[in-house]
Amino acid sequence: MKKYTHPTFAGTGFRVLCIMIIFFSVLRLSAQDLDALLEAETSDYTDYAVATFMGSRVVTGHSVDLMQKKGLDFRIAHHFGSIKEGAEELYGLDGSNSYFTVDYGLTDWLNVGVGRATYQKRVTACMKGKILRQSTGARNMPLTLSFYGMVSATTQKFSNEDRNRDFTHRLEYTAQVLIARKFDHLSLQLSPTYVHRNLVETPSDQNDLLALGISGRYKISSILDVSAEYFWVNHANTGPVHYYNPLSFAVSYQVSHHVFQLILTNSTPIAENSALGNTTGSWLDGDVHIGFNISTVF
Amino acid sequence: MKRIIFFLAMCLLLGTASHAQDLWLTKTGHIYFMSHTDAIDIDGNNNQVTSFLNTSNGEIVFQLLIKSFTFTLATAEEHFNETYMESDKFPKASLKGVLANPETIDFGKNGTYPVVVKGELTIHGVTRTIEQAGEIVVEEGKISAKSSFTIAIDDYKIKVPKLVEDRVAKIVDVAVNMEYLPYKK
Numbered sequence: 018m019k020k021y022t023h024p025t026f027a028g029t030g031f032r033v034l035c036i037m038i039i040f041f042s043v044l045r046l047s048a049q050d051l052d053a054l055l056e057a058e059t060s061d062y063t064d065y066a067v068a069t070f071m072g073s074r075v076v077t078g079h080s081v082d083l084m085q086k087k088g089l090d091f092r093i094a095h096h097f098g099s100i101k102e103g104a105e106e107l108y109g110l111d112g113s114n115s116y117f118t119v120d121y122g123l124t125d126w127l128n129v130g131v132g133r134a135t136y137q138k139r140v141t142a143c144m145k146g147k148i149l150r151q152s153t154g155a156r157n158m159p160l161t162l163s164f165y166g167m168v169s170a171t172t173q174k175f176s177n178e179d180r181n182r183d184f185t186h187r188l189e190y191t192a193q194v195l196i197a198r199k200f201d202h203l204s205l206q207l208s209p210t211y212v213h214r215n216l217v218e219t220p221s222d223q224n225d226l227l228a229l230g231i232s233g234r235y236k237i238s239s240i241l242d243v244s245a246e247y248f249w250v251n252h253a254n255t256g257p258v259h260y261y262n263p264l265s266f267a268v269s270y271q272v273s274h275h276v277f278q279l280i281l282t283n284s285t286p287i288a289e290n291s292a293l294g295n296t297t298g299s300w301l302d303g304d305v306h307i308g309f310n311i312s313t314v315f
Numbered sequence: 316m317k318r319i320i321f322f323l324a325m326c327l328l329l330g331t332a333s334h335a336q337d338l339w340l341t342k343t344g345h346i347y348f349m350s351h352t353d354a355i356d357i358d359g360n361n362n363q364v365t366s367f368l369n370t371s372n373g374e375i376v377f378q379l380l381i382k383s384f385t386f387t388l389a390t391a392e393e394h395f396n397e398t399y400m401e402s403d404k405f406p407k408a409s410l411k412g413v414l415a416n417p418e419t420i421d422f423g424k425n426g427t428y429p430v431v432v433k434g435e436l437t438i439h440g441v442t443r444t445i446e447q448a449g450e451i452v453v454e455e456g457k458i459s460a461k462s463s464f465t466i467a468i469d470d471y472k473i474k475v476p477k478l479v480e481d482r483v484a485k486i487v488d489v490a491v492n493m494e495y496l497p498y499k500k
Contacts, residue, residue, distance in 0.1 A: 051367050051369060051374050051376050051411075052376065052411065054338075054367055054498075055365060055367055055376050055378050055409075056378075058340065058342060058365050058367075059365045059378050059380075059407075062363075062380050062383075064380065064382060064406055065382060067382060067392065067393060067396045067397065067402070068393040068396065068397050084389060085386075085389050085392065087387075087389070088389030088390070089389070090389075122389070201403065239394075239397050239398035239476065240398070240476055240478070272476075272478050272479060273355075273390075273394075273478075273479050273482055274388075274389070274390045314389045314390045315389070
C-alpha cells in the first residue's frame with residue numbers, strides 16, 4: 018500500500034538525480050559555447066556575387082549587372098572611324114559614332130533606359146532585369162542570369178517615300194539572355210541574342226538574326242580590368258555587303274563613380290541591333306576602330 | 316518513484332528555462348557607418364547583424380556579413396565590397412567581447428546602464444583588441460545594446476587607391492544598435 022515507506026531510498030535517489038541534473042546542466046553550458054551558437058545562427062547567410070563586371074556593359078554589349086534602385090547611369094559610348102583611314106583622318110579619330118544612353122534602376126532587379134545613336138540616327142528604349150543571382154551559402158546559385166530587351170527606331174527619312182508612311186518600318190528589336198559567372202578575378206558571360214528588323218536594306222539582308230555572345234573580363238586590380246567580347250552572328254552574307262562578327266577589347270578603369278573604357282573593335286555601330294546586324298569592318302583587313310565608353314553613375 | 320520523476324521533470328524544466336533567460340539573441344541588429352569627407356559622405360546600413368548576449372557572465376558576440384551592407388549611393392556597394400573590404404576574401408566581421416562591468420547591470424530591472432565592452436574586433440581579416448563604451452537598456456522584458464565609436468581604417472589594413480583618397484574618410488563613424496529577445500533553441 019504505502020510505496021514510500023523507505024525514506025532512505027527516496028532520499029538517495031533524489032540526491033543522485035540532483036547531481037545528475039547539475040552535471041547535465043554544466044555539460045549543457047559548455048556545449049552552448051557562444052562562438053558555436055553564433056556560427057549556428059549565422060549559417061543561413063547567403064553570399065551573393067557583387068560586381069560581376071565593371072558596370073552595365075562588358076565592352077559594348079550589356080553585362081548581367083544592373084543599376085541599383087534609384088541609381089542612374091549616364092553613358093557616352095564612342096566608336097571612331099577606321100584606323101585604316103590613315104594619318105589624314107587621324108586614324109579614324111576625325112570620324113565618330115556615338116551612342117548616349119541613360120539607364121535607371123526602378124528596383125535593384127529592374128532597369129529601364131533610353132538612348133540615342135548616331136548610326137542611322139536611332140533612338141532606343143530598353144528594359145533589363147535580373148532573374149537569378151549567383152550566390153553561395155544558404156542559397157546556392159552557380160550563375161547570374163539577366164534579360165535585356167531593346168526597341169530601336171530610326172529617325173532618318175527613307176529615300177523611298179512610301180516607307181515613311183509606316184512607322185513600324187523604322188523599328189528593330191533586340192532580345193538577350195545574359196548568363197554569367199564570377200570566378201574571383203575572372204568573370205565569363207554567354208549572351209544568346211535575337212535581333213529582329215522590320216525592314217532591311219536589301220532582300221538579301223536577313224530580318225531575323227540569331228547571335229551568341231561570349232565575353233569575359235579579368236580584374237587586374239580593384240580599379241583596373243581588361244575585357245573581351247565576341248558575338249557570333251548567323252549572317253548568311255548572300256548580298257553585296259559582307260557582314261562580320263563583332264569582336265571588341267577594352268581596358269576599363271574605374272574612379273569613384275566613373276568608369277572609363279578604352280576600346281578596340283571592328284564594329285562602327287554601338288547599339289546591339291546595329292552592332293550585330295551592320296558590322297562591316299574586319300579585324301583581318303585591319304578595319305579596326307578606336308573607341309571609348311564613359312559612364313557616370315549618379 | 317512518481318514523485319522522483321516529477322521532481323526530475325521540474326528540475327529539468329527549471330534548469331532549461333533559467334538557462335534560456337541568460338541568453339539573448341538578435342538576428343536583425345543594426346550597424347550604421349558614415350565616411351565623411353569634404354568631397355562626399357558615404358554611409359552604409361546593415362540590418363542583419365547577429366548577436367548574442369549572455370546576461371549571466373556578460374559575454375557579448377557579434378557577427379555580420381560585409382555584403383549585407385546597403386548604400387544609398389549607387390556604386391558604393393561595389394567599391395565597398397570589391398575595393399575596400401575585399402568581401403570575397405573576408406566575408407565576415409565579428410566582435411567577441413565581454414561587458415567589463417556586468418555586475419552593475421540588473422537585467423531584470425528597467426533602466427539604462429552604461430557599459431564598457433572589451434573584446435576582439437575582426438574586420439577585413441585583421442583582429443584587434445578594443446574597448447568601447449556603450450549602454451544597455453532594459454525595458455519591459457527586452458534588452459537593447461547601443462554604442463557609437465570610430466574605426467581607423469588603417470588599423471584594419473583597408474587600403475584606399477590614391478586617386479580617391481580624399482573621398483574616403485580615414486576615421487569612420489560607427490553606430491551599433493541591437494535589440495535582443497530571449498534566445499529560444
